[in-house]
Amino acid sequence: MSGFFGSISQDDCVADVFYGTDYHSHLGTKRAGLAFYSKTKGFQRAIHSLEDGYFRNKFENDIAGFKGNMGIGVISDTEAQPILVTSHLGRFSVATVSKIANISELEERFMKMHRTFAETSQGSVNPTELVAMLIAEGKDFVSGIENVYNLVKGSCSILILTENGIIAARDRLGRTPIVIGKKDKAYAVSFETCAFPNLNYEIEKYLGPGEVISLTSSGYGQLRKPNEKMQICSFLWVYYGYPPSFYEGINVDECRYKCGAALAKNDTNEADFVAGIPDSGIGHAIGYSNEKKIPLKRPYAKYTPTWPRSFMPQNQAMRDLVAKMKLIPNKAIIKDKRGIFLDDSIVRGTQLKDNVRDLHEAGIREVHMRIACPPLTYPCEFLNFSRSRSNLDLATHKAVEQLEGKENMDLSEYSDSNNPKYHEMVEQIRKNLNLTSLKFQKLDDLVKAIGLPKDKLCTHCWDGSSYF
Ligand code: SF4
Structure with a gap:
């Protein structure tokens, strides 16, 4: 599966992103990554394999060196992420929970345009890098995300860390969830709401299918309205979800x-x-x-x-x-x-x-x-x-x-x-x-x-x- 977590705060958010991401460890076994942004240090990122150790052990040495009031983290069942890119939209970092069923077709599309992929994943292109490239084709982040919704077959929920805040985009058919949490001076955005209670976040909003939200430390706003159609995965409640989590307001x-x-x-x-x-x-x-x-x-x-x-x-x-x-x-x-x-x-x-x-x-x-x-x-x-x-x-x-x-x-x-x-x-x-x-x-x-x-x-x- 894979799962992600992000936080944006008036104070440093490194500990929240570290523990919030750790609460997604049941969703993936291959790679994990964290990315932070601070005005003084810019973007910072670390990615480790989870094939020979746990998220907490792998990242605890990195944590002391990170600084930032916004960050995202991901536990990935497949590729190394978050991806960090520089484009006409600025520098940004992307994490996804996705399956791109037509990845070869999209790879070929980029090859015809003489574009290059820098990363690989299991002998193929890195799906999150491909999503970042589709986003960067837009005139802004929302049209770039629309491009992903139009071209990707399968599913794709996205977290984007920019210099101005976090953008969360739930899969077009809402197959996987994204939920916003709120506490004093900070917002979080998460796949699993079980990441919220011990970090003192309360559930604030469930994103609808295809809905896009931008978050800053003082609030959030809707960038794209949700779609009518939804196909949230029933297996989340049957097996994948962690027992205290909620999706669509329904407890696992x-x-x-x-x-x-x-x-x-x-x-x-x-x-x-x-x-x-x-x-x-x-x-x-x-x-x-x-x-x-x-x-x-x-x-x-x-x-x-x-x-x-x-x-x-x-x-x-x-x-x-x-x-x-x-x-x-x-x-x-x-x-x-x-x-x-x-x-x-x-x-x-x-x-x-x-x-x-x-x-x-x-x-x-x-x-x-x-x-x-x-x-x-x-x-x-x-x-x-x-x-x-x-x-x-x-x-x-x-x-x-x-x-x-x-x-x-x-x-x-x-x-x-x-x-x-x-x-x-x-x-x-x-x-x-x-x-x-x-x-x-x-x-x-x-x-x-x-x-x-x-x-x-x-x-x-x-x-x-x-x-x-
Ligand atoms: S219900 Fe089954 S087929 Fe549908 S998204 Fe979930 S696991 Fe996949």
Whole structure:
């Protein structure tokens, strides 16, 4: 995914940007960067890899040397950023949360214009540099951002640090959020509102899709009105978002409780305990347990002292190993019991299969798995993910291939919960994972739990309904 944070203050803002950016560490694992501006020191910037360490450790030595009353920071799941450029719009720094699905086409467009790219990212051009070049084509920042909205397919939310303030531009369809926070003498702009409370910011405004705002230390103003259409990612509430965060005024954890409660209402299963697969299943499990009045227990303890993050290693086999090593099953809770387990989603199912095997080895009687969203049948074309989401990796595609004896890229019948093929697919996944029972959330119930109209949400993962 990636996430960003910025602050502009009447005083120095370096500490706020440092800690505010750190609160986005769950959104990316590859690169992080900070950029500040002060009248005396001009632009200052640092970028580090996160592949062998955490944001706080990597940047704590830089912090003492930074100075500025405005700055931006980014945790990136892909490219090195923020980018610092000099153009006819002045010198400015850019951070993005983006996926540019048509990046090759745009690269070619610039090549035809004999333009050069200075940065690379994973063997290709750096997407944030490309966005900076599109912005610099405008006669001003707003028309440059409009240029990005018109040309980029995928998604792109932008923070721009200029000599005169910060400009925040939310993705044209609002797939990712931007929220303004306010405190005495300072404003912040953030992907995650969980960055606000400990830095004493209050939520001031949720940017609409395509809305552009300029911020100074004394206030903010609208540079571009929001668009009507919105396709905010539903997965933010199901999995990606941090529990205390709000998007569109809707809290992540409360939404997860509602997801769990909806699953419980559709369930007649008896059990001795309810549990969440740590960490993303916990909120859903609390909601299920409260609705069903079955006690919430902790059959796994997460060993956090040396395994603090779930997807730090870049290679999938290593990530699976880390995921297994850090969850320790507790036989005292598990042995001879019937458990209902909640998880946010099933992507490949590999980790879940390991978890289920551990439960059986610890002597569990029944493993009932309840999933907070419908089966993932369509890969995401709009956001960048650490989690593998290619078609063939998906547990749904594997199950359909087993059922049909061949690859089937058209899963429309299988994604309709009223179609018998859906039930055959779920049964196949259940068998593959060695579960006593398996149920997925219905899409209508997920939409209800989030509480926005369906046409304002991207639900493409489950029904292939979204658009560029
Ligand atoms: S396809 Fe899925 S993950 Fe991607 S934006 Fe839509 S809901 Fe989010």
